[in-house]
Amino acid sequence: MSAQQKTNGATSRPETAIERCVGLVRIGTVVTLLRENKFGLKKNDRKFMLSEDGKSLQWWSPTRPLMKGSTPINSIVEIRNGHQTDFFNKYSDQLDPAMCLSILYGRASQPDVLSLHCFTENQADNFTTGLRVIMENVSGSTSSDEVHDAWLQKMFVAADKNSGGTLSFDEVMALLHTINARLSAKQAKKLFQEADTDVGGERGLDFDEFKEFYRKLSMRDELFFLLRGASGGKTFLDPPSLMKFLVAQQKEVITIEDCEKLIQDFEPNAVCREKKVLSYEGFEALLLSPRHLLFKHDHLTKVHQDMTQPMSHYYIASSHNTYLTGDQLKSNSSVEAYIRPLKLGCRCVELDCWDGQDGNPIIYHGHTLTSKIKFADVIRAINTYGFQTTKYPLILSIENHCSLEQQVKMAAIMQEEFGDRLDVPAPDPDKEHLPSPESLVGKVLVKNKKLSHGDEGEEGWVSDEDEGEEMTGELKSSKQRRRPSKATATSSSPAGDEDSQAGEDDEHSFDPDTVEAWAPKAEKHKLKLAKELSRLVTYVQAVSFKGFEHSLAHGLYFHMSSFGEKKAMSCSQARCVRRFLRYNSRQMSRIYPGGSRISSSNYNPIPLWNAGCQIVALNYQTPCPEMDINLAMFYGNGGSGYVLKPKALVNPQASGFSPFDPKKFSQSFQPKEVSIKIITGQQLPKPGDDKKGEVIDPYVVVQVLGTDHDSKTFVTKYIDDNGFNPRWDVKFSFVVHAPDLCFIRFVVKDKDVMSADDYIGQATIPLLSMAEGYRHLMLECGGESHASLFLNVDIKEYSAPRPKRKGLFGRFRKQPKPAAAAKDPEDTSHIPADVPTTFGDSQRDQQFMDDNDMDESVTQPDGELFNVSVREDEDAVDPDAAGDGVVSSADAFTADKRVRQVQSGLHLENVTSAGLITAKTTNEEREFVREQIEQELEEERQKVLDQQQQEAAAAQDDDDEEDDD
Numbered sequence: 001m002s003a004q005q006k007t008n009g010a011t012s013r014p015e016t017a018i019e020r021c022v023g024l025v026r027i028g029t030v031v032t033l034l035r036e037n038k039f040g041l042k043k044n045d046r047k048f049m050l051s052e053d054g055k056s057l058q059w060w061s062p063t064r065p066l067m068k069g070s071t072p073i074n075s076i077v078e079i080r081n082g083h084q085t086d087f088f089n090k091y092s093d094q095l096d097p098a099m100c101l102s103i104l105y106g107r108a109s110q111p112d113v114l115s116l117h118c119f120t121e122n123q124a125d126n127f128t129t130g131l132r133v134i135m136e137n138v139s140g141s142t143s144s145d146e147v148h149d150a151w152l153q154k155m156f157v158a159a160d161k162n163s164g165g166t167l168s169f170d171e172v173m174a175l176l177h178t179i180n181a182r183l184s185a186k187q188a189k190k191l192f193q194e195a196d197t198d199v200g201g202e203r204g205l206d207f208d209e210f211k212e213f214y215r216k217l218s219m220r221d222e223l224f225f226l227l228r229g230a231s232g233g234k235t236f237l238d239p240p241s242l243m244k245f246l247v248a249q250q251k252e253v254i255t256i257e258d259c260e261k262l263i264q265d266f267e268p269n270a271v272c273r274e275k276k277v278l279s280y281e282g283f284e285a286l287l288l289s290p291r292h293l294l295f296k297h298d299h300l301t302k303v304h305q306d307m308t309q310p311m312s313h314y315y316i317a318s319s320h321n322t323y324l325t326g327d328q329l330k331s332n333s334s335v336e337a338y339i340r341p342l343k344l345g346c347r348c349v350e351l352d353c354w355d356g357q358d359g360n361p362i363i364y365h366g367h368t369l370t371s372k373i374k375f376a377d378v379i380r381a382i383n384t385y386g387f388q389t390t391k392y393p394l395i396l397s398i399e400n401h402c403s404l405e406q407q408v409k410m411a412a413i414m415q416e417e418f419g420d421r422l423d424v425p426a427p428d429p430d431k432e433h434l435p436s437p438e439s440l441v442g443k444v445l446v447k448n449k450k451l452s453h454g455d456e457g458e459e460g461w462v463s464d465e466d467e468g469e470e471m472t473g474e475l476k477s478s479k480q481r482r483r484p485s486k487a488t489a490t491s492s493s494p495a496g497d498e499d500s501q502a503g504e505d506d507e508h509s510f511d512p513d514t515v516e517a518w519a520p521k522a523e524k525h526k527l528k529l530a531k532e533l534s535r536l537v538t539y540v541q542a543v544s545f546k547g548f549e550h551s552l553a554h555g556l557y558f559h560m561s562s563f564g565e566k567k568a569m570s571c572s573q574a575r576c577v578r579r580f581l582r583y584n585s586r587q588m589s590r591i592y593p594g595g596s597r598i599s600s601s602n603y604n605p606i607p608l609w610n611a612g613c614q615i616v617a618l619n620y621q622t623p624c625p626e627m628d629i630n631l632a633m634f635y636g637n638g639g640s641g642y643v644l645k646p647k648a649l650v651n652p653q654a655s656g657f658s659p660f661d662p663k664k665f666s667q668s669f670q671p672k673e674v675s676i677k678i679i680t681g682q683q684l685p686k687p688g689d690d691k692k693g694e695v696i697d698p699y700v701v702v703q704v705l706g707t708d709h710d711s712k713t714f715v716t717k718y719i720d721d722n723g724f725n726p727r728w729d730v731k732f733s734f735v736v737h738a739p740d741l742c743f744i745r746f747v748v749k750d751k752d753v754m755s756a757d758d759y760i761g762q763a764t765i766p767l768l769s770m771a772e773g774y775r776h777l778m779l780e781c782g783g784e785s786h787a788s789l790f791l792n793v794d795i796k797e798y799s800a801p802r803p804k805r806k807g808l809f810g811r812f813r814k815q816p817k818p819a820a821a822a823k824d825p826e827d828t829s830h831i832p833a834d835v836p837t838t839f840g841d842s843q844r845d846q847q848f849m850d851d852n853d854m855d856e857s858v859t860q861p862d863g864e865l866f867n868v869s870v871r872e873d874e875d876a877v878d879p880d881a882a883g884d885g886v887v888s889s890a891d892a893f894t895a896d897k898r899v900r901q902v903q904s905g906l907h908l909e910n911v912t913s914a915g916l917i918t919a920k921t922t923n924e925e926r927e928f929v930r931e932q933i934e935q936e937l938e939e940e941r942q943k944v945l946d947q948q949q950q951e952a953a954a955a956q957d958d959d960d961e962e963d964d965d
Helices: 005-011 015-027 086-090 121-141 144-159 169-178 185-195 207-218 221-231 239-248 256-266 270-275 280-288 297-301 336-343 375-385 404-422 467-481 486-492 548-554 565-571 577-586 606-610 625-635 662-668 807-813 842-851 897-904 923-964
Strands: 029-037 040-050 056-060 067-072 076-081 100-105 112-117 314-316 348-354 394-400 444-448 460-463 526-529 537-542 559-564 588-592 642-644 672-682 698-705 712-715 727-736 743-750 758-766 773-778 788-797
Touching: 015 029, 015 040, 015 121, 029 121, 076 121, 086 100, 086 112, 100 121, 144 169, 144 207, 169 185, 185 207, 221 239, 221 280, 239 256, 256 270, 256 280, 270 923, 280 773, 336 348, 336 375, 348 375, 375 404, 394 404, 404 444, 548 577, 559 565, 565 577, 565 588, 565 606, 577 588, 625 743, 625 758, 672 698, 672 743, 698 727, 712 727, 758 773
Parallel strands: 348 394, 394 444, 444 537, 537 559, 559 588
Antiparallel strands: 029 040, 029 112, 040 056, 056 067, 076 100, 100 112, 314 642, 460 526, 672 727, 672 788, 698 712, 698 743, 743 758, 773 788
16 A cells, blocks of 8 residues: 555544554554754654643653653644644655654645654554544634633643642733733722632632633623624523524524524533523624634635636735745745645646656756655645645646656646646637636646647647846846835835845836737747647646737637736736736736746736736745735635636626726726724734733724725724733725735734834725624734734625706705614614514513523613714724724723713713723723623523532432332
8 A cells, every 4th residue: 555545544444453553552552753953864762642631742862761752632733644843744765654643733825744753654544544533633623612611721831830730810811911901900800809719819820710800801891892792781691692693693594493593503501402592602602703703704614616717717825936935036945835826716826847867856946946856746735635625626837947858757747647637629620718626626637738730649849937037137137227225225115025026127117018028038049848748738728928919819718827926917008908807808918927036026916816826826835915916816606716806807898897997997897885993902922922022002003905996994092901801893894896816804903113013913805795794803823823803894885976966057956965864773674574673572581481480690782782883984094093093982892872881971870781891991980891791691691500400300300209109
């Protein structure tokens, strides 16, 4: 059995054999752990075994009881057999692949690797099978609560400096600083004492007590008020109230039966589950679950677009110089650099192929100091991982610099590895369109030059498309052309992207209308192309671009041209974009970064997508805003790597669309009026995950990215010294005229008066993939983070106001403006008939309480929970204006009219837990309301406990009576 065949062997064995494999991991087995040092290969024997609780893999010294390391089972990303990592590929001539395995664990984007060599092939097979079965069992049984507890356990261990198993008050205070929590010593001491069940209180908090401390610390006012509003003033939701909330606020289509199932799935308390009610804890778990986040769950997990249109009608996720792990001049080339983009759904990867000294082709960035990897290793990895994430066709963009002999080997390697995946029918010149992604499921398309029809029987000459030479040429020309003064250099390059303009000509120096614009500056090298490689090229035949008129007259639908960033950006400008759109509606174009981007920086893909370009290749190894946008684009269709272009770009001649002509947007798109309220943040980390820095002063930047007409930026104020639960309560409203081309990017930063503001995290979402209602947005902060924003989003169709009539005629014929019809808060025309139409139906609630033998613990408020009046302002706000307030003080969570008097000096004793909490609320007021909330929740919990005890006592009495009988 080969190493490749063992990959999925865990479920093909008899049950007894699987049990033996699992037992091997439980009791432990000794293998050799391999590392690399300056002397070469270092080998250490280690005993790998499962921990006592079955949740971690540990490795020990086999000769003495000393644990060398461990990792949670649910942190293991993957197990690979054979030579499937860079480490084993490097030492492939020394190690038998049948006895090699790699365990990847930690962060999925940059996992750590354990390289293991077993003593026998049977040991490797059994250990791998057993560990995979354990991983499946753990992942299937691990709940979100267990994941959260594991995260808390890690936090607890890190805070326990003396390893005593408990946390002292000083250690807890240090932990609060680490997690950016703003809490006075008095408040912290109170929470500490409430959680500490010790009589003397000197022992400190054990883990269970720490969990209770953290639960109280994390309790969120805004969720509690939202729950009370949805339930009519109570601290729980019954199925009708939950259905009303999900339909009216969250804009979801759901039934009573669905709501009952949600309560069973998310309610942690058994008594509440039995009574079919959702408590505060269950409500919080529901809103934090993946299906109820801001990014529409169906868009993330399902291919929801039509996949039967021609491939030229789709944007395709594409990588540039995929093999590189860093910059373009001296970084390492890696097989792992192909695996990561493929797992992210990338559908076009690049291979720069050169002659290897041993007669076998290699891949690296020619004319540079980058390292070299084997072509065969790359093809093997592509075949293994190319279709794990998505089934749709994969394009190999080959930049060929090999001799005839090694080209023949390239073709043979691909045919041997891919097999039937390369069996694609030859294109029919009489047809007009490319096949669809659906018709090419599971296929590999080779993009390369192709011999003309008459030369297919033998090799022939083709031009050598060398992007590396273009990079060298741009660098040389930039040195000769650009010798600016310091003042010129400062003003010409945007901050934060040093090489984005390096080597770029003035955009007006390139005229795409002229034939000379597309002629090569120097005669291109000629390369002999082997017929074996040419025959693999079908629907993506690389051709030199000779102008739009030439392509219109002579181009075929399966011809594809590559454009450098500079020329592509020029073609996407207003004077040329309609011809570019027309070209991209029939043929595919590939765009690659300018050669001067030696740091592997990226360009903005949005203008090129707006011009209809399908393959906009970016450097996947570089985290940056441009890459965030690219990932957001291709997350939006189930991670398939293909996103259908808007209809206006599919047929631009009929629509007359241009991204620079907003007057015609309404003919191509349905404009949207968008309202985003940023309410709170949760567990924001320090910059770079620094544990010792100051508590952050966070603020949020909201970027609307799309056409020039739609793009805008909003900024909240910053919150002093609070990254754990900052509150902004700021609402931004705006109109998007081309929503199909729009992205919303949320960036959290730390205000710094002494230097540039620090980046905390971000999240980017296509506008049409945003769910409405009260949603959490999970932030990407790097490392292990649970950071999020809590938002309220409303998206509705926008109708432009009718223009006013001008001139004397309009002045004298002007009719009096009718009074605007006030929006009826009771209007529930969009709600199904079987849904309750008011929050807090007291008669229904009382009937439900009577039926279930429960008491109301809070009084019903007079008004609706969210009676919000907001000043809508599209202007960006300076975060420095913290004391001035960004938004009207009326923009707040309001429970009844009495509470509004808080702002005019009402005494604290008159503030109830149904009160007002705003960004301006003082700490004393906030603490008072928190105490009220905790008191009410504690009363609810005590009632539940009392009821459990009564039921248990009643059951015991029944048992005693039966015994007496």
